[in-house]
Amino acid sequence: MVEAILFASPDPVPLAELERRLPPGSDARAAVDRLRRHYEGRGVVLRQVGGGWAFRTAPDLAHLLSREAVETRRLSRAAIETLAIVAYHGPVTRTEIEEIRGVSVSRGTLDHLMEIGWIRLGRRRQTPGRPVTYVTTEAFLDHFGLASPADLPNLAELRAAGFLSGQGTPELPLKPPGSEG
Template identity: 55%
Template sequence: MDDLARAVEAALFAAEEPMTAEALAGFLGDAAVGDVRQALRSVAQDYEPRGIHLVERSKRWHFETAPDLAHLLRREQEQIRRLSRAATEVLAIIAYHEPVSRAEIESIRGVQTSGGTLDVLMEAGWIRIAGRREVPGRPTIYATTPEFLEHFGLSSRRDLPGIAELRATGLLDPVDDAYDELMGEATGEDGADDTERSDDPEES
């Protein structure tokens, strides 16, 4: 390992939070960003067979436990918290369309979105307030966080699965009921369920 790679390794080991290649270059003084990126790739390759890995999440680099060894470090019982259907829909809309306002989320979903649903996602650390839309009323807009990418094992939003991948994994099934309801409304048939879905935050 050359001197720059060793310096990059030491800086990331001592860092309190993940760092970008640009931040590392500035921290190390006269290092070029391109050289730092090459050093990062070199260090990441060196750590591939080890118990910890150097990974990039949302253009920021940090060390983490090798995925196949994570079970050895768990000493507490995990509590599974399932998101409500509303929260799952909102998270997906933000991930694929960010930055989006609450009104835009509601337009895509077709129902109102409660503030509690957004609060749950922010408390989980998966979305954040990304500013305000420069339109009348200046509504708040939301975007995903690096923690969202890390939790779902994504390097960037470009790694989000497409429709074909979601269908192949069965995540879009079953859709028959929703399709039949939609077609029934389109043809004017009776029996469509007009009950509005609930966004009660207590569902989460």
């Protein structure tokens, strides 16, 4: 039953949802563990993505399914910077994004990131004005193959990959993913 639910779902399915859909007394966690072991070394694997479970193409076979496509829309530098700030500092307010970037954030940038489903509105801060916060989504985690925000690369890993070379980045305000801001 768990296998059928996961195969039929277009999105990762949280364990709580599997528990809800199984007959009383069923152990969804054990079923997921059995399935994960059963699919190891096969063409598809069962992976935890964000807060749920989903079947994905095995990494060693992904090249067989890739195809060249023209990318129709790239993210602007402002959108990339904003997304990175939300990913590393979320939940974060618009004012905090602007403080970190050093420039104002256009409404279109946040709207575009919400439109593609990578950020969403979070809880309002319990501070004067009750500003809304922004957080990354499960779609963001799924797109980048992350189980949780804690899997984001740290500053040393970004430097080692060449993303921060020559940019004078020692003072970048990156906090550990998953910590509150």
